[in-house]
Each structure stands twice: as structure tokens, then as C-alpha cells.
Amino acid sequence: MFEVLQPAPPDPILGLTELFQRDRHPDKINLTTGVYKDESGNTPILNCVKQAERQLLEDEATKSYLGIAGLERLANLTREMVLGAGHEILDQDRVCGVQTPGGTGALRVAADFVATRFPNHSIWCSQPTWANHPNVFRAAGLNVENYPYLDAAGTGLDFAALRTQFTQIPEGDVLCLHACCHNPTGVDLQNDQWREIGEIIQERALIPLVDFAYQGFGDGLDEDATGVRELLRHVPEAMICTSFSKNFGLYSERVGALTVLAATQDAAGCVLSHLKSCVRSNYSNPPKHGAAIVTTVLEDATLRGVWEQELAGMRQRISDMRGQFVAGMQQQAPQHDLSFITNQRGMFSFSGLSPVQVDALRNEWSIYLVSSGRINVAGMTPQNMARLCEAVASVL
Numbered sequence: 306m307f308e309v310l311q312p313a314p315p316d317p318i319l320g321l322t323e324l325f326q327r328d329r330h331p332d333k334i335n336l337t338t339g340v341y342k343d344e345s346g347n348t349p350i351l352n353c354v355k356q357a358e359r360q361l362l363e364d365e366a367t368k369s370y371l372g373i374a375g376l377e378r379l380a381n382l383t384r385e386m387v388l389g390a391g392h393e394i395l396d397q398d399r400v401c402g403v404q405t406p407g408g409t410g411a412l413r414v415a416a417d418f419v420a421t422r423f424p425n426h427s428i429w430c431s432q433p434t435w436a437n438h439p440n441v442f443r444a445a446g447l448n449v450e451n452y453p454y455l456d457a458a459g460t461g462l463d464f465a466a467l468r469t470q471f472t473q474i475p476e477g478d479v480l481c482l483h484a485c486c487h488n489p490t491g492v493d494l495q496n497d498q499w500r501e502i503g504e505i506i507q508e509r510a511l512i513p514l515v516d517f518a519y520q521g522f523g524d525g526l527d528e529d530a531t532g533v534r535e536l537l538r539h540v541p542e543a544m545i546c547t548s549f550s551k552n553f554g555l556y557s558e559r560v561g562a563l564t565v566l567a568a569t570q571d572a573a574g575c576v577l578s579h580l581k582s583c584v585r586s587n588y589s590n591p592p593k594h595g596a597a598i599v600t601t602v603l604e605d606a607t608l609r610g611v612w613e614q615e616l617a618g619m620r621q622r623i624s625d626m627r628g629q630f631v632a633g634m635q636q637q638a639p640q641h642d643l644s645f646i647t648n649q650r651g652m653f654s655f656s657g658l659s660p661v662q663v664d665a666l667r668n669e670w671s672i673y674l675v676s677s678g679r680i681n682v683a684g685m686t687p688q689n690m691a692r693l694c695e696a697v698a699s700v701l
């Protein structure tokens with residue numbers, strides 16, 4: 306059977322990483338991948354994580370299976386992080402959740418749930434969106450549609466176009482929204498826009514699926530959630546997919562959670578039973594180690610304080626790099642206004658560079674970006690900034 310297969314297409318971003326690794330230029334710069342890097346270009350293990358791991362090594366008594374829904378404490382802590390302590394929904398007891406293998410696992414469980422329990426409903430993604438969204442949703446059997454997102458320049462939001470599209474989406478369809486730090490553009494919705502979307506969703510009986518992969522990477526843990534919290538005041542039902550890969554630097558441990566808001570307590574209990582049935586037939590139950598790390602940190606006031614500081618450090622470094630890049634470009638190419646980069650949030654920015662300019666950066670300067678012009682801002686360092694700005698100015 307296997308003889309007849311043609312090779313599957315390689316992942317475009319990982320392919321670029323391989324090219325980068327083979328490049329022998331001593332000052333090469335990699336702005337492609339989706340992981341945080343510190344000033345030395347490393348993706349560090351956070352101190353709070355190391356401390357939690359030491360505790361776990363001492364205290365852990367068994368490696369037996371977790372339940373299908375994973376660590377219940379993690380699911381509860383996630384909903385508090387998303388909603389914020391004291392949100393009125395927490396008292397209403399109409400939220401359920403499961404721990405998942407990463408944010409991708411949460412997206413897949415949500416997609417399986419919708420595709421199998423509510424067939425014939427499409428899911429709508431921003432154009433552009435994280436490249437894996439359509440893959441995950443289609444693999445679950447969902448039809449994927451797009452809604453407009455960017456303005457004509459490709460660096461800011463076209464909210465009017467988005468709103469017009471939302472008012473035409475058929476009842477019961479699912480809207481995939483990025484909570485903050487939109488990947489790949491860095492262009493986020495403002496609070497009043499979240500409220501407006503909430504009203505449209507309620508009016509048209511749509512279901513929001515909020516991808517929350519970067520809480521704490523934009524403006525702060527609570528600040529990044531204000532839009533979602535506002536949205537949830539207006540909608541009776543919602544699904545929220547959390548990833549702890551970025552804000553805990555736990556990429557390879559696969560920690561995430563799916564939180565579902567239902568209209569009533571009974572409905573939430575019923576939804577949980579369906580989520581568990583989706584999990585059981587997929588990966589049976591989630592991995593424990595990463596979830597135990599996050600739970601240990603979030604439940605210990607001292608470790609939580611360390612984590613919040615380390616997270617603030619990552620956030621600040623990204624913000625500094627945005628500022629330094631814009632200032633550097635102002636010097637190198639004052640006729641081009643790149644100030645929109647400081648309005649964008651999170652690890653990524655849409656630079657507005659064309660595929661031809663991206664090719665020139667790679668071929669002439671050994672600077673690697675994905676062809677859409679998306680930049681991983683965390684790949685910038687004070688050391689590579691001058692060369693980067695000179696290169697970008699030369700291709701503009």
C-alpha cells in the first residue's frame with residue numbers, strides 16, 4: 306500500500322528552520338519560528354518551572370494514568386486565569402473544562418466536539434490565521450470558511466469588513482477568534498470591538514471558539530483577557546482553548562486546557578461528558594508532567610510570583626525589541642513609516658514585506674522570515690538589531 310504514496314508536503318516554517326540551520330553565515334538571523342527567545346537567542350526553561358519540577362520529583366508518588374479530563378485542578382485554575390477572579394460567570398457554575406495536550410489538543414477536542422455533535426456547522430477563521438487552524442479543523446471534519454481581518458496595507462485591522470461578514474454568518478456556525486497577540490499578524494481587537502462582536506454573536510446565535518495561546522505575552526495576564534471577559538458577558542455559550550506552551554515556556558511538555566461555557570449548570574455537565582468521550586477516542590487521557598508543573602506554580606503564591614515576573618520579563622523584552630526595531634528603521638529608512646509594529650502585540654508582527662523582499666533578505670543577508678512577511682519579534686536581539694534594520698532598509 307505504501308508504495309503508491311507521494312511524500313506529504315513539508316511544513317513550510319519548519320522547512321525554513323532547516324535551511325537556517327544549514328546556512329553558514331556567521332551573523333544569520335532566524336525570525337521564523339514560533340518560540341520565545343531570550344537576548345542570547347535561547348529558549349530558556351523558566352526558574353519557576355525548574356523549582357516546581359524539583360518539588361514534583363520529591364513529592365510525586367505515582368505515574369498512573371490521569372483521568373480522561375486530566376488534572377481537574379488545572380482546568381479550574383485555567384478558567385480563573387481566563388475569567389479573572391470574581392468574574393460573575395464563576396459563581397453561575399456553568400463552566401466545564403478538560404486539560405489537553407497543548408493548545409492544539411484543546412483546538413482538536415473542540416473541533417471534534419462540534420464536528421461530531423453538530424455536523425453541518427462551519428468554522429470561520431480570520432484571513433490570515435495561524436496556519437495550523439484550518440489543518441486541525443479540517444482533520445476533525447469541519448468545513449472551514451474565512452472572514453476578512455486586515456486592512457488594505459496589511460498591517461492593521463479592517464473592523465468594518467469583519468463586522469459586515471459576521472452579520473452574514475449562518476446561525477450556529479463557529480467563530481474562531483484570537484484572544485490576544487493574533488498569530489500571524491500581531492493585530493488585536495479592541496475592547497469595544499469585542500463587545501460589538503459579542504452582540505452580533507448573541508443576535509445571530511453563533512458560537513465563539515477563542516484561541517488563547519498567548520495570555521500574558523501582550524500587555525499582561527489580566528489586560529490580555531479583558532476582551533474575552535467582555536465577550537463572555539454577552540454570549541451564553543463559548544469555547545476557549547488555552548495554551549501554556551508560550552507563557553510557561555513549556556512547549557515540549559504539551560500543556561493546555563479547553564474551557565466551555567454553557568447556558569446552564571446542567572448543560573455544562575452534559576458538555577463535559579461529551580468532551581470526555583471525544584478525548585477517550587482520540588488520545589485517551591492527557592500527559593501529566595507539564596500540567597503538574599503549571600498547577601504547582603499557580604497554586605503556590607511564591608512560585609506564582611516568580612512566574613509572573615518571568616512572564617513580564619519575556620513580555621517586556623518583546624516590547625523593547627519592537628521599539629528598538631521601529632527606532633532603527635526610522636534612522637535607516639525615514640521615508641518608510643513602520644510605527645504600526647509598536648501597535649501590534651505578542652510574539653509576531655506582520656511587517657508588510659512582500660515575498661520578493663523576504664527572499665532578498667534570505668539570499669542576500671541570511672535573514673529568515675516566512676514568505677507572508679511575518680516576523681517573530683523574539684528573534685530580534687540588541688546585538689542583531691543594527692544589521693537587521695540595515696538589511697530591511699536595503700530591501701524596502
Ligand SMILES: Cc1ncc(COP(=O)(O)O)c(C=O)c1O
Pocket residue numbers: 339406407408409410435483488516518548549550556560561
Ligand atoms: C494561535 C495559536 N494557537 C495555538 C497554538 C498551539 O499551541 P500549542 O503548542 O500549545 O499546541 C499556537 C502555537 O504556535 C498558536 O500560535
